[in-house]
Amino acid sequence: MLLFIAKRVAVMFLLIIGVTFITFLFSHVMAPDPARLWAGRRANASRIHEIVILYHLNQPVYIQYWYYLKGIFTGNLGYDPTTGAPILPQILGYFPATLELVLASILIMIAVGIPLGAVAASRSGRATDHLVRAFYLSGWATPSFLGALVLVFIFSDYLRVLPTLGIISPFVQPPRTITGMPVVDSLLEGNIPAFVSSLEHLILPATSLAFLNFGIATRMTRASMLEVFPLDYVKTARSKGLSEFIVVYKHALRNALISTVTVLALLTGSLLSGDVVVEDIFGWPGIGKYAFTAVKSENFPAIIAVTVVFSIGVIVANLVADVLYAVLDPKVEWR
Amino acid sequence: MVEGVVQGSGSQGRRLHDRAASVAGSTKSGLISSWRIIRGSPLSMFGFGLVILYLAVSVAVIVAGRFILPYGPNQLNAGIPLSPPSFSHPFGTDNLGRDIFTRVLAATPLDLGIGIGVASLAMAIGGFIGLIAGFQGGMVDSVLMRITDIFLSIPSLILALAISVALGPSVVHSIEAISFVWWASYARLARGQALSTKNQLYVVAARASGTKEYVILGRHVFRNIFDTLFIYMTMDIGTVILTFSTLSFLGVGIQPPTAEWGSMVINGNYYITTQPWIPLIPGFAIFFAVFAFSLIGDVLRDVLDPKTRKSMI
Numbered sequence: 070m071l072l073f074i075a076k077r078v079a080v081m082f083l084l085i086i087g088v089t090f091i092t093f094l095f096s097h098v099m100a101p102d103p104a105r106l107w108a109g110r111r112a113n114a115s116r117i118h119e120i121v122i123l124y125h126l127n128q129p130v131y132i133q134y135w136y137y138l139k140g141i142f143t144g145n146l147g148y149d150p151t152t153g154a155p156i157l158p159q160i161l162g163y164f165p166a167t168l169e170l171v172l173a174s175i176l177i178m179i180a181v182g183i184p185l186g187a188v189a190a191s192r193s194g195r196a197t198d199h200l201v202r203a204f205y206l207s208g209w210a211t212p213s214f215l216g217a218l219v220l221v222f223i224f225s226d227y228l229r230v231l232p233t234l235g236i237i238s239p240f241v242q243p244p245r246t247i248t249g250m251p252v253v254d255s256l257l258e259g260n261i262p263a264f265v266s267s268l269e270h271l272i273l274p275a276t277s278l279a280f281l282n283f284g285i286a287t288r289m290t291r292a293s294m295l296e297v298f299p300l301d302y303v304k305t306a307r308s309k310g311l312s313e314f315i316v317v318y319k320h321a322l323r324n325a326l327i328s329t330v331t332v333l334a335l336l337t338g339s340l341l342s343g344d345v346v347v348e349d350i351f352g353w354p355g356i357g358k359y360a361f362t363a364v365k366s367e368n369f370p371a372i373i374a375v376t377v378v379f380s381i382g383v384i385v386a387n388l389v390a391d392v393l394y395a396v397l398d399p400k401v402e403w404r
Numbered sequence: 405m406v407e408g409v410v411q412g413s414g415s416q417g418r419r420l421h422d423r424a425a426s427v428a429g430s431t432k433s434g435l436i437s438s439w440r441i442i443r444g445s446p447l448s449m450f451g452f453g454l455v456i457l458y459l460a461v462s463v464a465v466i467v468a469g470r471f472i473l474p475y476g477p478n479q480l481n482a483g484i485p486l487s488p489p490s491f492s493h494p495f496g497t498d499n500l501g502r503d504i505f506t507r508v509l510a511a512t513p514l515d516l517g518i519g520i521g522v523a524s525l526a527m528a529i530g531g532f533i534g535l536i537a538g539f540q541g542g543m544v545d546s547v548l549m550r551i552t553d554i555f556l557s558i559p560s561l562i563l564a565l566a567i568s569v570a571l572g573p574s575v576v577h578s579i580e581a582i583s584f585v586w587w588a589s590y591a592r593l594a595r596g597q598a599l600s601t602k603n604q605l606y607v608v609a610a611r612a613s614g615t616k617e618y619v620i621l622g623r624h625v626f627r628n629i630f631d632t633l634f635i636y637m638t639m640d641i642g643t644v645i646l647t648f649s650t651l652s653f654l655g656v657g658i659q660p661p662t663a664e665w666g667s668m669v670i671n672g673n674y675y676i677t678t679q680p681w682i683p684l685i686p687g688f689a690i691f692f693a694v695f696a697f698s699l700i701g702d703v704l705r706d707v708l709d710p711k712t713r714k715s716m717i
Binding site for chain 2: 379
């Protein structure tokens with residue numbers, strides 16, 4: 070088992086190096102004027118010259134790549150062109166908020182998507198199945214900005230029950246920073262008003278992020294349940310006279326969940342993509358909003374840094390999925 | 405495709421080869437049976453109708469746009485700015501008095517064209533890479549698939565965003581950016597299909613009867629995996645449209661004043677609470693386009709997967 074994990078970790082590092090190679094390729098080689106890109110729009114000639122020295126842009130390409138790679142592995146992801154501040158600390162500062170949002174949306178996805186998939190599978194081909202299909206495909210087909218805007222429209226204008234902007238109300242005493250996630254922090258501190266407020270702020274963004282993606286959880290659950298229904302052990306359970314409910318939700322769903330859990334990890338990429346838009350619309354102070362602001366202000370080093378950081382996130386999630394799959398499914402050999 | 409597998413378990417090499425060739429050449433009948441499946445479900449018929457509608461609108465706008473569209477897509481003050489939907493302006497007007505109905509229709513060929521174009525390009529590139537990897541195996545397979553893995557681990561929207569910014573905002577650059585990241589999932593799919601196809605009896609039989617490798621690759625393996633790739637692509641067209649309009653929403657795709665659904669939503673963003681039709685109608689134009697393509701693909705995918713197929717039929 071240790072060998073299995075060690076192998077996967079080695080592959081993970083190779084993948085990360087591959088990702089840096091791609092980001093390097095278009096930020097240093099394919100880009101029409103790399104120095105101006107890294108220096109920012111308003112840079113003058115002397116500033117551009119400084120940037121060329123700073124990022125070693127006057128060196129041969131392979132040496133540039135060496136410095137770039139070295140920078141990434143030593144935690145130097147470049148500098149903000151306007152303020153000159155290093156980028157990695159900024160991203161790490163925004164990280165907990167994004168983590169909170171993504172985790173919450175995964176929770177919603179599990180709580181809504183998996184039962185829906187199970188229902189659709191047990192009524193395969195009938196009206197309920199079509200309805201569930203229409204529902205999850207409409208989640209899939211909703212552009213992330215549209216879904217978020219509709220929620221804002223409904224809740225800010227008509228219902229006025231949930232806040233649509235920010236991560237916590239400015240009128241409550243914010244919790245001390247422990248994990249950086251306000252919901253968790255305020256709970257740890259026992260600060261009830263802050264907990265309620267931050268939870269209220271979390272609901273809409275997490276729902277709109279989950280809505281876009283739970284189709285995949287539903288699909289996957291449905292497909293893998295349809296896979297196990299014809300198997301002997303399900304037939305046995307049925308012929309023993311167990312109720313349909315027990316057969317579907319205890320026997321079939323349990324097995325089907327193995328592949329669903331791993332697919333959830335594979336969703337990280339699309340979650341992080343949607344995250345950029347959702348955070349912007351809901352004014353959520355996370356990495357996605359940071360990336361959006363960086364696009365608007367042409368802060369190119371920050372965009373590249375977010376690309377690298379998000380890709381590492383996806384790669385790590387895939388590693389976790391791999392290990393989880395091997396742990397959950399006894400048929401997988403550790404090799 | 406599935407019939408091919410069943411028939412392949414016959415006996416004599418030469419006869420098998422003939423039969424395999426006839427099955428491999430029957431992409432058409434594969435699509436006909438797909439049509440039967442689409443017709444079976446009311447939901448996918450709805451999707452199919454929508455796709456036809458979108459395609460018809462695109463063609464009509466390209467061929468006779470000037471005569472069909474009630475106003476010019478960029479015509480300022482075609483009506484009173486910010487007026488709600490009415491008879492003269494079915495979808496209302498935006499803040500500059502442009503007719504939203506006209507703009508939504510005028511954007512259809514652009515968005516659809518980009519969706520179909522990028523998805524086909526990705527299918528061609530990814531399909532080719534995956535086919536070679538799966539068929540060749542060994543070192544070639546490992547190298548190609550590791551490269552594919554790298555691309556699959558970068559969130560596509562973020563990478564496309566970064567590339568668009570690096571190259572400078574424009575339609576062509578955002579198309580380049582999406583295509584650059586899009587092929588990888590096709591490569592993965594094609595490779596898996598090629599792997600399972602290349603050891604089928606009819607391929608072995610073709611090889612035994614002295615058929616050249618590239619003929620086997622092109623005629624037997626490729627034609628067999630084409631259906632799968634094509635159906636995946638149908639579903640993918642919607643995803644490309646989504647990504648492209650999101651890029652426009654983020655301000656790096658289409659530049660104003662060109663009519664495009666995503667950029668119409670961002671331009672109307674500000675009016676969401678007061679004149680909601682301005683951002684919502686182009687938003688729903690995207691929604692229905694993606695929904696329609698996904699519906700067809702989703703139904704067909706169930707059928708293609710032999711494991712779920714068994715319990716469906």
